[in-house]
Amino acid sequence: MTDPLVLFMPSGKRGRFPVGTPVLDAARSLGVYVESVCGGRATCGRCQIVVQEGSFAKHKIVSSNDHISAKGPKEERYERVRGLAEGRRLSCSATIQGDLVIDVPQDTVINAQVVRKSAIDRIIERNPAVQLCYVEVDEPDMHKPLGDLDRLKVMLDKDWGWDNLLVSQYLIPQVQGILRKGNWGVTAAIHRDLEASRPNIIALWPGLHNEAYGIACDIGSTTIAMHLVSLLSGRIVASSGMQNPQIRFGEDLMSRVSYVMMNPEGREQMTRAVRDAVTELTRKVCAEGGVDPGNVLDAVIVGNPIMHHLFLGIDPTELGQAPFALAVSGSVHTWASDLGLGINTGARIYMLPCIAGHVGADAAGATLSEGPHRQDRMMLLVDVGTNAEIVLGNRNRIVAASSPTGPAFEGAEISSGQRAAPGAIERVRIDPATLEPRFKIIGSDLWSDEPGFDADAERLGITGICGSAIIEVVAEMFLAGIISEDGVVDGSLAARTHRIRQTGRTYSYLLHAGKQEISVTQNDVRAIQLAKSALYAGIKLLMEKLGVDHVDTIRLAGAFGSFIDPKYAMVLGLIPDCDLSEVKAVGNAAGTGALMALLNRDYRREIEATVRRIDKIETALEPRFQQHFVNAMALPNKVDSFPHLAA
Ligand code: FES
Numbered sequence: 011m012t013d014p015l016v017l018f019m020p021s022g023k024r025g026r027f028p029v030g031t032p033v034l035d036a037a038r039s040l041g042v043y044v045e046s047v048c049g050g051r052a053t054c055g056r057c058q059i060v061v062q063e064g065s066f067a068k069h070k071i072v073s074s075n076d077h078i079s080a081k082g083p084k085e086e087r088y089e090r091v092r093g094l095a096e097g098r099r100l101s102c103s104a105t106i107q108g109d110l111v112i113d114v115p116q117d118t119v120i121n122a123q124v125v126r127k128s129a130i131d132r133i134i135e136r137n138p139a140v141q142l143c144y145v146e147v148d149e150p151d152m153h154k155p156l157g158d159l160d161r162l163k164v165m166l167d168k169d170w171g172w173d174n175l176l177v178s179q180y181l182i183p184q185v186q187g188i189l190r191k192g193n194w195g196v197t198a199a200i201h202r203d204l205e206a207s208r209p210n211i212i213a214l215w216p217g218l219h220n221e222a223y224g225i226a227c228d229i230g231s232t233t234i235a236m237h238l239v240s241l242l243s244g245r246i247v248a249s250s251g252m253q254n255p256q257i258r259f260g261e262d263l264m265s266r267v268s269y270v271m272m273n274p275e276g277r278e279q280m281t282r283a284v285r286d287a288v289t290e291l292t293r294k295v296c297a298e299g300g301v302d303p304g305n306v307l308d309a310v311i312v313g314n315p316i317m318h319h320l321f322l323g324i325d326p327t328e329l330g331q332a333p334f335a336l337a338v339s340g341s342v343h344t345w346a347s348d349l350g351l352g353i354n355t356g357a358r359i360y361m362l363p364c365i366a367g368h369v370g371a372d373a374a375g376a377t378l379s380e381g382p383h384r385q386d387r388m389m390l391l392v393d394v395g396t397n398a399e400i401v402l403g404n405r406n407r408i409v410a411a412s413s414p415t416g417p418a419f420e421g422a423e424i425s426s427g428q429r430a431a432p433g434a435i436e437r438v439r440i441d442p443a444t445l446e447p448r449f450k451i452i453g454s455d456l457w458s459d460e461p462g463f464d465a466d467a468e469r470l471g472i473t474g475i476c477g478s479a480i481i482e483v484v485a486e487m488f489l490a491g492i493i494s495e496d497g498v499v500d501g502s503l504a505a506r507t508h509r510i511r512q513t514g515r516t517y518s519y520l521l522h523a524g525k526q527e528i529s530v531t532q533n534d535v536r537a538i539q540l541a542k543s544a545l546y547a548g549i550k551l552l553m554e555k556l557g558v559d560h561v562d563t564i565r566l567a568g569a570f571g572s573f574i575d576p577k578y579a580m581v582l583g584l585i586p587d588c589d590l591s592e593v594k595a596v597g598n599a600a601g602t603g604a605l606m607a608l609l610n611r612d613y614r615r616e617i618e619a620t621v622r623r624i625d626k627i628e629t630a631l632e633p634r635f636q637q638h639f640v641n642a643m644a645l646p647n648k649v650d651s652f653p654h655l656a657a
Contacts, residue, residue, distance in 0.1 A: 012026060013026040013027055013028050013029070014026065014027060014029060014077065014106050014107070014108050014109045014110065015071055015109045015110075016033075016036050016106060016109070016110045016111075016112060017071050017073075017110070017111045017112070018037060018040060018042040018112050018114055019062065019111060019112065019113050019114065020113075020114070020133055020135070021042055021114070021135055023040040023041065023042050024040070025039065025040050027039075027106050028106075029105075029106060029107055029108075030105050030106065030107075031105060031106045032050070032101065032102055032103070032104070032105050032106075033059060033078070033099070033101035033102075033104050033105065033106060033110075033112060034046060034050065034057050034101040034102045036106060037059075037101060037112070037114070042114060043114075043135060043136045043137040043610075044057050044059065044101055044114055045057060045136070045242050045243070046102060047142040047143065047144055047197065047218065047219075047220055047242070048102075048144045048218060049143060049144055049145065049169045049170060050102035050103075051084070051102075051144070052084035052085055052087070052088045052100050052102060052103050053088065053144075054144065054218060054220055055088060055092055055094075055100065056220070056242055056243075057100055057101040057102045058094070058095075058098045058099065058100060058101065058115065059098070059099055059101045059104075059112050059113065059114055059115070060097050060098055060099070060112070060113040060115065061073060061074075061075055061077075061078050061097070061099065061110060061111070061112060061113075062111040062112070062113050063075060064111075071109045071110070071111055072109055073109055073110045073111040074108070076107070076108065077106070077107050077108030077109055077110050078099065078104050078105070078106065078107055078108075078110060079103075079104055079105040079106075079107055081099075081103070081104075082103055084100075084103055085099070085100045085103040085104070088100060088103075134244065134605070134606055134609045134610060135610060136241075136244045136609050136610055137609075137610040137611055137612055138222075138224065138241040138308065138608065138609055138610065138611065139201055139202060139203040139308055139358065139360070139611045139614075140199055140200070140201050140212070140222055140224070140241055140307045140308045140358075141199070141200050141202075142197055142198070142199055142200075142219060142220070142222050142242070143166060143169070143170045143172070143197065143198050143199075143200055144195065144196070144197045144218050144219075145162065145165035145166055145169050145170070145195075145196060145198070146165065146194055146195050147161050147162050147165050147189055147194045147195075147196060148161050148164075148165070148194070149194055158185050158186050158189050159177065159182065159185045162185065162189065162196060162198070163175050163177075166198060166200070166211075170200075172200055172209050174208050174209070175200070175208070175209055175210070175211055176208050176209070176210040176211070177210070177211045178210060178211060178212050178213075178355075178356045180347075180355050180356065181211060181212075181213070181214055181356065184214065185214065188214045188215065188216050189216070191216035191217075192215070192216030192217040193216075193217070195216070195217050195218065196214055196215065196216060196217070197214070197215045197217065197218055197219035197220075198211050198213070198214055199211070199212050199213035199214070199222060199307050199354075199356065200212070201307070201308070201356075201358050203343060203358070203360065203611050203614065204343075210356075211356075212307060212354070212356030212357065212358065213307060213354050213355075213356045213357075220242070221240075221242070221301070221302075221305040222240070222241040222242055222305060222307050223238055223239060223240055223241060223247065223296075223299075223301050223305050223306045223307065224238075224239050224241050224306065224307065224308040224309060224310070224608045224609075225237065225238055225239070225292055225295065225306060225308075225309045225310075225353075225608070226239065226309075226310050226601060226604035226605040226607075226608045227288060227291070227309065227310070227311045227312070227601075227604060228311075228312050228313065228372060228375065228598055228600045228601040228604055229254065229284060229288070229311060229312070229313035229317040229318075229321055229372075230254060230313070230314070230317065230372070230395070230568075230600075231254060231256070231257075231262065231263050231266070231314065231316070231317060231395065231396070232253065232254055232257065232395075232420075233251050233252070233253060233254060233569070234251060234252055234253075234254050234284075234287055234288065234291055235249075235250075235251040235598055235601050236249065236250055236251065236288075236291045236292065236295055236601075237249045237295075237601065237604075237605050238292075238295035238296060238298075238299050238301060238306070239605065239608060239609065241307065241308065241608075241609070244609055246605075247295070247298075247299035247300075247301060248295040248296075248298035248299035248301075249295070250291060250294050250295050250298065251291070252287060252291050252294075254284065254287060254317075255283045255284070255286070255287050256283050256284055256320070258283075259276070259279065259280055259283070261417065261422065262396045262417055263314065263316045263396060263397060264330060266280060266316060266320075266326075267316060267326050267327060267329065267330035268330070270325060270326060270327055271327055271330070277320070277323070277325050277326075278323075280320045281320050281321065281322075281323045284317065284320055284321050285321065285349055285350060285351065288311075288321070288351060289350065289351050289352045292306065292351060292352060292353060293352060303352055303353050303354070304353070304354050305354065306353035306354055306357055307353070307354050307356070307357045307358070308357060308358055308359075308360070308608060309346060309351070309353070309357060309358070309359045309360070309608075310359075310360050310361075310362070310604045310605070310607045310608040311359060311360070311361045311362075311371070311604065312361070312362050312370075312371040312372045312374065312375035312600045312601070312603060312604045313361075313370060313371055313372055314368075314370035314371075314372050314373075314395075314397070314399070315336060315364050315366075315367060315368065315369075315370040315371075316329055316370075317370070317372075318361060318364060318370055318371050319336075319337060321349075321361075322338075322342065322344075322349075322361070324337045324338070325337075329367055329368075332628075332630065332631075333367070333628075334366070334367025334368055334628070335367060336364050336366075336367055338364075339363060339364050339365075339366075339621075340363050340618070341360065341361060341362060341363045341614065341618055342359075342360070342361040343358065343359070343360055344358070344359045344361075345357070345358060345359065346358065346359050360607065360608075360614060362374040362375055362378070362603065362604070362607060362614075362617055363617065363618055363621045364621075365377075365401075365410045365621055365624055365626060366410060366411075366412070366626035366628070367628075368397060368399070368411075368412035368628075369399050369400075369401075369410045369411065369412050369626065370399070371600075372393065372399070372600035373391075373393060373399040373401060373410065373600070374603065374617050374620075374621050375599065375600035375601065375602070375603025375604050375607070375617075376391055376393055376399070376401070376565075376567045376596075376599035376600045376602075376603055377391065377401050377408075377410075377603065377617065377620060377621075377624075378603035378606055378607065378613055378616065378617040378620070379596070379599040379600070379602040379603040379606065380565045380567070380596060380599055382401055382402070382403045382404060382408055383403065383404070383405055383408055383620045384405060385404045385405060385563075386404055386405060387404060387562035387563055388402070388403070388404050388556070388558055388560070388561045388562045388563070389402070389403065389404060389561070389562065389563050389564075389565065390402050390549065390552075390561040390563070390564045390565070390585070390586070390588075391564075391565045391567060391599075392545070392549070392564070392565070392566055392567065392571065392585065393567040393568045393571065393599070393600065394415060394419055394545065394566070394567075394568055394570040394571055394574075395415075395419075395420070395568060395570065396415065396416060396417045396420065397412050397413070397414060397415065398412060398413045398415045398544070398545045398548060399412050400412065400413060400545075400548050400549055400552060401624070402549070402552040402553065402556060402561065403556065403624075407556060407625070408620070408623065408624050408625070409552045409555050409556055409624065409625045409626075409627055410552070410624050410625070410626055410627070411548050411551060411552055411626070411627040411628070411629050412548070412629065413544045413545050413547065413548030413549075413629050414544055414629075415541045415542075415544045415545050416537075416540065416541050416544070418480070418537040418538055418540070418541040419477045419480070419481070419538075419541050419570055420477045420570065421434075421474070421475065421476055421477045421480065423537045424475065424480055424534045424537060424538075425529065425530075425531050425533065425534055426474045426475050426521075426528040426529060426530070426534075427474060427475055427476075427477070427480060427534075428473060428474030428475065428476060429476065429477075430452060430476040430477065430478075430569070430573070431452060431473070431476075432451075432452050432453035432470045433451055433452065433453060433470040433471040433472060433473035433474075434451060434452045434473055434474050434475065434476040434479070435449045435450070435451055435472065435474065435475045435476065435479045435483075435521070435522070435528065436449075436450055436451065436452050436476055436478060436479050436573070437449060437450040437457075437479060437482060438475075438479055438482045438483040438486050438521070439457075439486060440483075440486040440487060440489070440490040440492070441490070442489065442490040442491065444507070445490055445492065445503065445506065445507045445509055445510075446507075446509070447483075447486075447509070447521050447522075449479070449521065449522070451466070451467065451470055451472055452470075452476065453466065453469075453470045454466035454467070454470060458522075467524075471525075471526075472522055472524055472526065472528065473526065474526075474528065475521070475528060475530075476573075477570055477573070477574075478570065478573035478574045478575070480530075480534070480538060481538070481574055481575075481578050481579060481582060481584070482575060482578045483519075483521060483530055484530065484534075484535055484538050484582060485578040485581040485582050486578075487499075487519055487530065487535070488581065488582070488645050489581065491503075492510070492519055493535055493645070494645075495644050495645050496643075496644060496645075497535050497536065497539045497643070497644075497645055498532070499516065499517040499518065499519060499532050499535065500517070501516075501517040503517075504517065508520070509521075511529070513531065513532075516531070516532035516533075517532060518530060518531040518532060518534075538582070539643050539645075540643075542582050542583060542584045542642065543639045543640075543642035543643045544639060545584055545585075546583055546584060546585070546586070546638065546642035546647065547629070547635050547636075547638035547639040547641075547642055548629050548635075549585065549586060550586075550634075550638040550642070550650075551627055551629060551632050551634060551635055551638060552627060553586065554634065555625065555627055560586065560587065560588070561586055561588055562588070562592060563588065563592040563593075563594075564576070564585055564586075564588050564592060564593040564594070565594055565595075565596045565599065566579070566585075566593065566594070566595045566596065567595075567596050567597070567598070567599040567600065568598065568599075568600075569598075571595050571596065571597075572595045572596075572597050573595075574595070576590055576593035576594075576595075577590060577655075579593075580593070580646065580652055580654070580655055581645075581646060581655060582645060582646060583642060583644075583645060583646030583647040583650070583652070586650065587650070587651065587652040587653060587654050587655070588654060589654055590654060603617070
């Protein structure tokens with residue numbers, strides 16, 4: 011008779027196991043990650059699974075509760091003391107009696123609730139780099155003079171299969187006290203990322219310790235965003251963000267590099283500023299989640315190359331000039347205590363690899379999140395900031411570049427531009443017949459021509475135009491015929507409407523005439539044209555490198571990508587022609603990639619391998635860049651067509 015067939019969901023991994031095999035052992039042998047802290051003593055409750063009943067024709071498995079053993083005394087005791095939800099079983103106690111479909115609960119579902127504006131729902135299967143292991147150590151024996159730490163290692167090998175363990179030095183003086191306090195029961199946190207590296211005991215607690223957390227952090231030049239996650243359940247406990255305090259040294263990346271070049275203390279000041287901010291944000295998410303920072307054992311950090319270098323204490327000067335040399339491009343493994351982040355002394359930090367001198371670990375995170383390298387179709391991934399990071403490809407080939415878009419898309423260099431904040435205009439429509447605008451401001455649900463808007467405007471003020479609305483208003487001006495294909499504001503319209511005004515030798519469009527006048531000037535239109543041309547030219551270069559004349563799907567990452575309306579991006583020719591239903595905003599994809607790498611170390615290997623095979627294009631050195639740039643100055647483009655806009 012053949013052994014029962016067991017299928018684990020959602021991974022779909024399956025195998026045959028003899029009757030009587032503990033479900034936990036079956037999962038492990040198939041590489042299905044099921045948490046276990048107590049080592050099968052039925053005390054930690056971390057190994058819970060659900061038996062799916064019914065016929066699974068697709069998998070030819072008929073599963074029922076008769077196919078799993080009844081609860082034994084240990085599991086019953088756990089249920090009595092700690093409670094077990096309906097349908098849940100302890101996989102360390104339950105044994106296989108027949109064919110089974112087992113559901114391994116996955117709490118980490120990234121969706122719109124936890125990753126703002128993310129269009130992608132997904133489940134991250136866990137396989138973290140840190141594992142908690144409870145053992146009961148033999149008491150000392152005069153006749154067997156093996157040290158306390160050595161006997162602890164023996165038990166970690168015997169019960170958990172950890173051999174050749176390293177021990178963090180700071181723990182050695184504490185071992186005896188911890189073992190005695192726990193009455194010889196101790197929980198060890200074992201860190202192992204790379205298969206080739208030796209596993210390391212990074213923390214110890216007396217008795218059964220059931221909490222282990224990690225942080226996933228995206229250090230942006232403007233904003234630092236962080237998730238605090240339980241490594242045992244995968245649940246996101248808290249998410250928060252704060253402004254990058256380095257802004258006081260310079261708004262954009264190049265001004266921060268200049269600050270380092272011009273001030274002997276500059277690098278140190280900025281490193282301290284960003285580390286202090288990450289420490290403060292960690293404290294904040296821990297407080298929000300009710301988590302002791304001492305239980306944070308792992309951290310994954312992404313950032314653009316300059317943020318990456320400054321966080322590590324590396325002088326970024328080389329990144330400010332050709333050949334834009336990175337001090338380190340591969341992934342970085344280091345100790346949190348070396349960077350002083352206020353988490354467990356033994357905690358580790360993993361930084362994703364950088365793709366190139368201008369395409370950083372944040373782009374690697376976004377790549378991991380969106381997965382162009384897993385696609386058959388051609389995917390364009392764009393993270394727009396003052397420097398746009400662009401990745402294009404599919405499973406066969408993948409290329410990346412950055413393009414100097416400047417700060418116009420963020421509202422800088424625009425006469426009425428501002429950051430997204432209450433009172434900023436965020437949506438604009440212009441009537442092509444009357445040329446009259448309607449708009450919405452952040453903080454109000456109403457359009458400016460709807461009843462009640464004036465009260466909101468009084469309360470919030472109408473303070474300026476945020477980045478996404480600048481795209482929208484310029485596109486609407488183009489669609490209404492206020493600006494030509496060359497981006498020139500049509501002065502002849504001044505005879506038709508008071509909204510067109512002459513300023514010197516050019517004209518501007520009056521969007522709002524209130525306490526604070528808000529206009530779109532000819533210079534504003536030019537700034538947007540320059541920014542969008544730089545972005546489009548970078549994309550075109552990559553398309554040429556791959557020899558493709560279209561892309562199948564587009565992902566717009568970052569805060570800017572989240573708020574921009576894809577239709578307007580295409581009207582202006584920021585992005586190439588594509589079916590609009592295939593253009594998606596994916597929020598902070600870099601942060602999502604960091605979260606994936608935190609919860610599953612296999613993703614670290616995946617992105618390291620992917621980054622190694624990405625072809626890097628240096629836009630500044632490509633002779634064709636200038637030609638693409640000039641063509642892209644027209645709206646939407648002098649040579650390229652946009653058939654999906656017509657549709
Ligand atoms: Fe701890 Fe099953 S492994 S309860």
